Amino acid sequence: MKSWIYKRENCKVHQIKTLQKDVAGMIKGSKMLIANTQIIDDFINEIPTGDFIEIKKLRSILAKKFYCDVTCPLTTGIFIRIVSEAAFEEYNTGKDLDQITPFWRVIDPKSRIAKKLECGVDFIENQQNNENISITS
Numbered sequence: 001m002k003s004w005i006y007k008r009e010n011c012k013v014h015q016i017k018t019l020q021k022d023v024a025g026m027i028k029g030s031k032m033l034i035a036n037t038q039i040i041d042d043f044i045n046e047i048p049t050g051d052f053i054e055i056k057k058l059r060s061i062l063a064k065k066f067y068c069d070v071t072c073p074l075t076t077g078i079f080i081r082i083v084s085e086a087a088f089e090e091y092n093t094g095k096d097l098d099q100i101t102p103f104w105r106v107i108d109p110k111s112r113i114a115k116k117l118e119c120g121v122d123f124i125e126n127q128q129n130n131e132n133i134s135i136t137s
Contacts, residue, residue: 004085
């Protein structure tokens, strides 16, 4: 099985597609960004210490940046997981916290994705507490 780091580093080029039908609240004819792991990784690394950006807002910001109407929710979730797992993999191999992608700045510990991550919810909560991140749900 390929490592998470490998999956993050060997991503495909992002795509922009025009929706052919209404799907998941997105309207037919909308331009949709299908990002990639590099775009997601870069975005998360630009979030300042102590800030938190919900995934829905991340998708909105990326759509605007790429002149699209929406960003694909499914692939965004997949890419966030890959980036998060790769960062935690790096942490487990000895990198300091300030040398890995701070994925806890986009993941709500109560979310489904948080429960799937190898690091566990406690790790996310601890990092958010260390940065005084409070999430209002």
